[in-house]
Amino acid sequence: MKKMMNDNKYKIGVYGVAVLIMVIVGFMNLGSEYYDRALAKRGETVDARVIKMYLDDRDDKESTRSYRTQEFEVEITSAGHKGETYVMRNTIEVMDVYNIEVEVGENIVLTLMEDENKKVENLHIYDKSREIYIYLFVCFFFVILLVIGGKSGVKSIFTLIFTGFMIVKLLIPLILKGYNPILITVLVCSVIIAITLLIIGDMSKKTLSAIIGTLGGVIVAGVLAMIVGNLCKITGLADEDIQSLVYMTKNYNMNFKGILFSAIIIGALGAVMDVSISIASSMFEIKSIKPDIKKGSLFKSGMNIGKDIMGSMANTLILAYTGGAMQLMLFFLASGATTKEIVNLEMAAVEIIRALSGSVGLAATIPITAISVILIDDFLKDKKNNKKK
Numbered sequence: 001m002k003k004m005m006n007d008n009k010y011k012i013g014v015y016g017v018a019v020l021i022m023v024i025v026g027f028m029n030l031g032s033e034y035y036d037r038a039l040a041k042r043g044e045t046v047d048a049r050v051i052k053m054y055l056d057d058r059d060d061k062e063s064t065r066s067y068r069t070q071e072f073e074v075e076i077t078s079a080g081h082k083g084e085t086y087v088m089r090n091t092i093e094v095m096d097v098y099n100i101e102v103e104v105g106e107n108i109v110l111t112l113m114e115d116e117n118k119k120v121e122n123l124h125i126y127d128k129s130r131e132i133y134i135y136l137f138v139c140f141f142f143v144i145l146l147v148i149g150g151k152s153g154v155k156s157i158f159t160l161i162f163t164g165f166m167i168v169k170l171l172i173p174l175i176l177k178g179y180n181p182i183l184i185t186v187l188v189c190s191v192i193i194a195i196t197l198l199i200i201g202d203m204s205k206k207t208l209s210a211i212i213g214t215l216g217g218v219i220v221a222g223v224l225a226m227i228v229g230n231l232c233k234i235t236g237l238a239d240e241d242i243q244s245l246v247y248m249t250k251n252y253n254m255n256f257k258g259i260l261f262s263a264i265i266i267g268a269l270g271a272v273m274d275v276s277i278s279i280a281s282s283m284f285e286i287k288s289i290k291p292d293i294k295k296g297s298l299f300k301s302g303m304n305i306g307k308d309i310m311g312s313m314a315n316t317l318i319l320a321y322t323g324g325a326m327q328l329m330l331f332f333l334a335s336g337a338t339t340k341e342i343v344n345l346e347m348a349a350v351e352i353i354r355a356l357s358g359s360v361g362l363a364a365t366i367p368i369t370a371i372s373v374i375l376i377d378d379f380l381k382d383k384k385n386n387k388k389k
Helices: 002-028 032-042 131-149 151-176 181-200 205-231 240-249 256-289 295-324 326-335 339-344 346-388
Strands: 044-056 067-076 085-093 107-114 120-128
Touching (some): 151 181, 181 205, 181 256, 256 346, 295 326, 326 346
Antiparallel strands (some): 067 085
């Protein structure tokens, strides 16, 4: 009974620390200046519904124009202009691969600009409204976690929210402010690792070993990516999203290479954490069943467990990165690019470095965790024996 009460106090304490961190980060409001600047520049986004179509010549096969036109009436369904109706024109470029085409009754998102009198000055189509389906899908995901996982599902949801919050509200704003991306990423990931593993596990030798193993693995992945990236003269500017970021922020002094390595560390975090906690749990389970097991034998057992896990987890990482780079691979295949051309292109080199450094970090986690288990077990055992004396 007493142990259960202590466990409950421990859990409440860890959840409390996590919530306190989120509250402090929330009050810091680090990204607000970028949001306010962007809002003043491009206006706010509002929901609207297409209620009437006045002109739609998309099916005009005889037209020789390079564009088609839609003229329609929309009703704003959110924000301060709710209920107001406006007539809009949508130009569809025939040669463009992607166009936004609307239908009567469809929900869309508009960019709205106001004048000094808070009257609508400009309206532009931002995109189709998808948020309701995305939110429903997120809710479905949480329900599945709760139904299948029970208490573990609650822990998973909380750690996911905490991780997302720390990345969006702390890591990204600090990088935008010019802080060293790699240092900030390691620090934020350290907090995420500690809170996640303390919530999933408990304050034990197993959890401490897993924390050290995970940190070691992601640091190895990051350092290796930096070394190979520098040897390959990676700039970090080959990605179109980064180019868009430069254009929007006008910040040409941002550490783009550091941002790339930061992404590699974050990408490897989940798989590395999974491997580390599995090895630590298994080794301490072996230790509890066979307390007199020799250090060498325990280390060998940990390595063997890690080898079994490594194959599938490395494959998981490679497949995840391959899926993310699928469009790039299709482009290379369609353009008939040679292996030499692909390997020497920065975009492709980045994806290869990302996948392989994450996998090496995963492999490095195995011995780091195994050594951590033995050292922590010895240290705490010696401490306990000294207290008895």
